Amino acid sequence: xxxxxVNMEHVHFRYGHRKxxxxxxxxxxxxxxxxxxxxxxxxxxxxxKLILGIEKPTSGSIEIFGQPIEKFKQKNVIGYVSQxxxxxxxxFPATVYEVVAMGLTAxxxxxxxxxxxxxxxxxETVAKVGMLDYLYDNIGDLSGGQQQRIFIAxxxxxxxxxLILDEPTVGVDAENVEKFFDxxxxxxxxxISLLLVTHxxxxxxxxxQQVVCLNKTLHFHGNPNTFSxxxxxxxxxxxxxxxNLVTHQH
Numbered sequence: 518x519x520x521x522x523v524n525m526e527h528v529h530f531r532y533g534h535r536k537x538x539x540x541x542x543x544x545x546x547x548x549x550x551x552x553x554x555x556x557x558x559x560x561x562x563x564x565x566k567l568i569l570g571i572e573k574p575t576s577g578s579i580e581i582f583g584q585p586i587e588k589f590k591q592k593n594v595i596g597y598v599s600q601x602x603x604x605x606x607x608x609f610p611a612t613v614y615e616v617v618a619m620g621l622t623a624x625x626x627x628x629x630x631x632x633x634x635x636x637x638x639x640x641e642t643v644a645k646v647g648m649l650d651y652l653y654d655n656i657g658d659l660s661g662g663q664q665q666r667i668f669i670a671x672x673x674x675x676x677x678x679x680l681i682l683d684e685p686t687v688g689v690d691a692e693n694v695e696k697f698f699d700x701x702x703x704x705x706x707x708x709i710s711l712l713l714v715t716h717x718x719x720x721x722x723x724x725x726q727q728v729v730c731l732n733k734t735l736h737f738h739g740n741p742n743t744f745s746x747x748x749x750x751x752x753x754x755x756x757x758x759x760x761n762l763v764t765h766q767h
Contacts, residue, residue, distance in 0.1 A: 519546045520583070522679055522710060523568055528577035530563055537563045539734045541577070545679065550701070550711045552725030552741070554718050556756045559732040561714050562600075565681055568712075569597060582678075596620075596672030598665075600683040600714075612653050613667050617643055620671035642674040643667070646700060662693025666700065673704070680704065683714045698724045718744075718752075730755050 523545040530538040538560045545551060555561055566572040567579060570586055579586040582594065617639050618631060631639075643649050646666040651659060656667060665685055672680055682701075686694045701724070705711050715721050722728060722741040730737040730744070736755040737744055753759045 521546050522582050524580040526578045528574045531575045550705045550726040551729055552721035553714045553729045555731040561731055593675035594678045596677035596680040598668045598672050598682045598685055611656050614652050616656050616667055617670045617674050620674040642670045646670045662689045679710045681712045
């Protein structure tokens, strides 16, 4: 039986008096590739913060890899590529090697020196995302699509079992978006579970194994084809406003 690596039971969350999440029951299982969609302000970022332990639920329970989240200490098993990675400071004086090495901090601690094995691991991880030829290039000299691969490498270098990506394709051109999803499929086939947050419904229904639609509560969690077949009126109801859908050709 496939294990749940994230399990939320009746989770509520409020920012003061404002309701952000309402009675969320949600699981991520080993091997999942889940696309999380929904409107701005619908709670997607809050859901991520709860999984990462940055925020605590107002009520309800969260288990990570079978442990109550308040007792879960193995932070390195969850990799995270934030939305802010897309607006990375191009003048930041760091090489690809140095940026990826930052991903070992959670596993090693800030003060520990890299071992020979760590250095080999960094190179292997950069190679895994197809960027070994750029190992000593400055991160700011890379294209948006190349930078995204490096940020994924930084998240992968600590051997996570779950990779969370928040709007990772913003600012990436169409050709590199397809290459980016090819990489995600490879990682998923290697056993890494994926949770990807996006506004692009068309792309997500084409690539993810499951789609979750969140607008304070879970309106949908299921097959991408079923989600794609929902009427424009039904989707507009989920989102709380009219939608103009864009058709993607693949």
